[in-house]
Amino acid sequence: MIATDTAETNVAVLAADVVTVLGAHRHRGVNEKQIQDSVQRVLAAAGLVFSREHALSAQDRPDFLVDGGVVVEVKMKASRSMVLMQLGRYAAHDQVAALVLASPRLTVVAGMPDSIHGKPVRVVQLPGVGLA
Structure with a gap:
């Protein structure tokens, strides 16, 4: 993505920072909830402001929604089509500026588009998942 203004640049940098922070930590857990807890600890330790299970709408x-409009979605097991549908719904909201998909499974993060509804998409394969 080529940033055309300061807001786009800030969002791109924030999304890249989230990917870097999450990818640098060895996450421990055997289910999605435990990995979400790990992600929460890592985001907080990095000093990022965020809310968990932020309601964009009733559905x-x-x-996570990191301050600045970056959605972080953690997936342990999910089909690519279901993930794309879910990210597409999130991207349709005005308060979402970028999306980060975090998963231990290469099959979940591989082949994700660079953007959805004009919002940049970044992926991070979480290291250490599955080790309790």
Whole structure:
């Protein structure tokens, strides 16, 4: 993505920072809830301001919304089509500026588009998942 203004640049940098922070930590857990707890600890330790299970609408509640409009969605097991549908719903909201998909499974993060509804998409394969 080529940033055309300061807001786009800030969002791109924030999304990249989230990916870097999450990818640098070894996450421990055997289910999605435990990994979400780990992600929460890592985001907080990095000093990022965020809310968990933020209500974008009655139907749409991403795992995390980082201040600045970056959605972080954690997936342990999910089909690519279901993930794309879910991210597409999130991207349709005005308060969402970028999306980060975090998963231990390469099959979940591989082949994700660079953007959905004009919102940049970044992926991070979480290291250490599955080790309790």
